[in-house]
Amino acid sequence: MSTTHPGPARVQRSEPRPSAVTAKHLARAKVTRQRRGSKLKLWAGLVCTLIVVIPVALARVLPLPGPDQQDLASRRLAPFTDGHLFGTDQLGRDLLSRVLHGGQVSLLVGLLAVVVSGVIGVVLGAAAGYFGGWIDTVVSRLLEAQLSLPLLMMLLLVVALFGPSIPVITFVIAIAQWPEVARLTRSLVLVEREKPYVAAARVLGLHRFAILLRHVLPNVVKQASLVVLLLLAQAVLLESALSYLGAGPQRPFATWGRIISDGQDYITTSWWMVTLPGLVIVALVVGVNLLGDGLRDRARRRKASTS
Amino acid sequence: MTRSGSGPELSRRTLLRWGAIAGAGVTLGPLLNACAGPTGTPGPGTLTLALNRSLISLDNKLNQFDAAVTVQRGVRQALTMVGQDLKPRLVLADRFELTAPTQWTVHLRDGVRYSDGSPVTVQDVTTALEMYQQVNGSFIAGFFSEFPTVVPVDDATFVLQTERPIPVLDYLMANILVTPSGSNRPEELQEGIGSGPYVMRSGNRGTGNYSLAVNENYWGTKPRVPNVQVRFVPEESSRVVSLRSGEVDVIDSITPDSADQLAGLPGVRITRTPSTRINQLFYNFRKPQGHPLADPRVREALTYAIDGRALVQDVLVGSVTQADGVVPTGLEGAVKTGEYVYDPQQAKQRLDALGVRDLELKIIWESGEFASDTSVMEAVLQMLGQVGVRSTLQQFEPGGDILSWRQGKAGDWDVLGNGFSSPTGLAVSILQGMYAGTPEKEQTRDTYQGYVVPSIAAQIADASAEPDAARRAQLLSDAQKAVWATWPCLWAFVPNAVLASRDRVGDISLAPTNSYDLASARLEG
Numbered sequence: 153m154s155t156t157h158p159g160p161a162r163v164q165r166s167e168p169r170p171s172a173v174t175a176k177h178l179a180r181a182k183v184t185r186q187r188r189g190s191k192l193k194l195w196a197g198l199v200c201t202l203i204v205v206i207p208v209a210l211a212r213v214l215p216l217p218g219p220d221q222q223d224l225a226s227r228r229l230a231p232f233t234d235g236h237l238f239g240t241d242q243l244g245r246d247l248l249s250r251v252l253h254g255g256q257v258s259l260l261v262g263l264l265a266v267v268v269s270g271v272i273g274v275v276l277g278a279a280a281g282y283f284g285g286w287i288d289t290v291v292s293r294l295l296e297a298q299l300s301l302p303l304l305m306m307l308l309l310v311v312a313l314f315g316p317s318i319p320v321i322t323f324v325i326a327i328a329q330w331p332e333v334a335r336l337t338r339s340l341v342l343v344e345r346e347k348p349y350v351a352a353a354r355v356l357g358l359h360r361f362a363i364l365l366r367h368v369l370p371n372v373v374k375q376a377s378l379v380v381l382l383l384l385a386q387a388v389l390l391e392s393a394l395s396y397l398g399a400g401p402q403r404p405f406a407t408w409g410r411i412i413s414d415g416q417d418y419i420t421t422s423w424w425m426v427t428l429p430g431l432v433i434v435a436l437v438v439g440v441n442l443l444g445d446g447l448r449d450r451a452r453r454r455k456a457s458t459s
Numbered sequence: 460m461t462r463s464g465s466g467p468e469l470s471r472r473t474l475l476r477w478g479a480i481a482g483a484g485v486t487l488g489p490l491l492n493a494c495a496g497p498t499g500t501p502g503p504g505t506l507t508l509a510l511n512r513s514l515i516s517l518d519n520k521l522n523q524f525d526a527a528v529t530v531q532r533g534v535r536q537a538l539t540m541v542g543q544d545l546k547p548r549l550v551l552a553d554r555f556e557l558t559a560p561t562q563w564t565v566h567l568r569d570g571v572r573y574s575d576g577s578p579v580t581v582q583d584v585t586t587a588l589e590m591y592q593q594v595n596g597s598f599i600a601g602f603f604s605e606f607p608t609v610v611p612v613d614d615a616t617f618v619l620q621t622e623r624p625i626p627v628l629d630y631l632m633a634n635i636l637v638t639p640s641g642s643n644r645p646e647e648l649q650e651g652i653g654s655g656p657y658v659m660r661s662g663n664r665g666t667g668n669y670s671l672a673v674n675e676n677y678w679g680t681k682p683r684v685p686n687v688q689v690r691f692v693p694e695e696s697s698r699v700v701s702l703r704s705g706e707v708d709v710i711d712s713i714t715p716d717s718a719d720q721l722a723g724l725p726g727v728r729i730t731r732t733p734s735t736r737i738n739q740l741f742y743n744f745r746k747p748q749g750h751p752l753a754d755p756r757v758r759e760a761l762t763y764a765i766d767g768r769a770l771v772q773d774v775l776v777g778s779v780t781q782a783d784g785v786v787p788t789g790l791e792g793a794v795k796t797g798e799y800v801y802d803p804q805q806a807k808q809r810l811d812a813l814g815v816r817d818l819e820l821k822i823i824w825e826s827g828e829f830a831s832d833t834s835v836m837e838a839v840l841q842m843l844g845q846v847g848v849r850s851t852l853q854q855f856e857p858g859g860d861i862l863s864w865r866q867g868k869a870g871d872w873d874v875l876g877n878g879f880s881s882p883t884g885l886a887v888s889i890l891q892g893m894y895a896g897t898p899e900k901e902q903t904r905d906t907y908q909g910y911v912v913p914s915i916a917a918q919i920a921d922a923s924a925e926p927d928a929a930r931r932a933q934l935l936s937d938a939q940k941a942v943w944a945t946w947p948c949l950w951a952f953v954p955n956a957v958l959a960s961r962d963r964v965g966d967i968s969l970a971p972t973n974s975y976d977l978a979s980a981r982l983e984g
Contacts, residue, residue: 222841224773242834398826403852404837414833416696420720
């Protein structure tokens, strides 16, 4: 594409433009700025996400003390003391190790939750959008009902009823997030089902399920999966919030919310116990959101250029 | 034609956008500022207390955690009270004398009356004792080997009659709060009137917030602080920040680390005193025969795994002392019975010799049961792990169902993190409450974690009924040694009572019972 449609700067170098619109104007144009911003978002998001995700994934192979290994004589050491990059907590445990291992729990819960919520959301949303009728009515009313409930209260209630274990927390976050995916999938499928290729497939005698699975879903799943990526950040935040409120997995499991909750009693004397885990959460959530935004913008541009 | 300006263009949209931002700033600025700062400092005549546990009632039939005593006694009073020196003092009574081994003669002080002006009567005392007996799961009832019967003599005089001698009845009656008989019920009273220096103006048991005002009909010297606000602030960091910002005047039950944070700050005062409380990692005595924990030798072996010095010095920052008895040795009648020794090698050897392998323990506790509770539990988890005992922790949030667990109704557990204080300042009260369990009480799960040793219960009963002080001390000593020999605790410690207050609050005398007299407090500015 770049060979057939050379960029404005290149045109200016080769021959003067027959227009009052200069390269400077084009560089300042909204579309150019949006494209540049989108690229910046993509890269910034990727960097922020990888800064967190790679060390978390490699937590077990990095030369770090165990997350629960206490050294009561080395309590609350400041960062960069005695080889503790993030310092130590109130029981002398290496804070970096706890943050990375805690991140594994938080990310695992987040990933599982978005996968489950993504599958439920896409299936129900696609069925509601494509088949319509009573299926649409049931699914739509269900998701509207759930969206009207206060999310954190609902999660706390379920965790209080079934106990704070990783499967329960994963499940409740997944259940909490499916309406977002379902709503988007339904609207995308509503658009797709009116397109001529669907009518053609119907004329050819394909079964309704086959049309939905083989033709409609592949055209909507990409955009839906971008929303799922954005939900990952929300799932990690929800898991941290639950742990912070005491509804996370039982001790001594390190989770980000619990590390912050434990550290807040020492906030005035040991700032790192709250600040550093907090910054890690911020980096991941901002990173994933920027990445999702950037990918969505790119997908939109591509769609616009192909249509 | 396209206009090509050289500088940035101020479009109408940009103008509107900036206008909207400025408008939002003007509108929300004061709101955000208010949110960022304290929600309101107490007025000049208002003392604000922040409690770590929710005060669900101003009555003590079911709950009497340490900090609650201060507020409950501000509204309702008893015949006596336990003073700073842990000796009984007269309150509603002006005479409380042992006139026979099983009889105490009591005379109500002239002019004692409730906030509505009605007098305190002998019938009110009779009803109060009946209500404390009838209520289910009473905290106070456990301290009484038997409840006395009231025999009226005249309008203001009566005899407290018991079947067996209770030589410490004047201490025990400090916990029976007197309420007009017509409004007393066998439950925690949410409203109602009392004879204390304050009356409840408003209260919410859900939020744990109460507002008290001076009792205009108070029979004694009127308090110097006109209003008292009681707030429930469970998060310790929030309590500390509230005190630092001046939003609250007094906070209690803070961790040693928080006390250290506050100690160097201007305008904040820290008060410490040895307490009458013992905090324990108590074994579950409801284990069936054959379970390792049913064997006292296993219980003893496990105690060698706990590094008490490290817990005291490093985790609890020297703010506690390791227990050397089954009750705090500062209590009257307490004796030293032994020491917890840290020797992990011996723990392993003893467990091996007893054939205990692959032991798994479940440790439960409620958040806020004692300062730095989670740190202590996590440290204990690692210490047990070092002798090959795997442990799991189960933490209950306040308001959870730990009571059902403790009673063995909701789930199985092995070690409970729990605190027990003596509201009377007597060793016998703790012994009575914890170690005097009987098979009959166990039927209703009213024993302390299933601790039922009939011989020890008999020893405690004999000691509590012994009128001769020297003989009673000997019996108590024997009972405590017998309890220690059963190794009821994995580890135990005695904390200091710690109170942090703003400088403007004066004359708060923190008692070893972790409470103080609200009526004697004063405010400057």
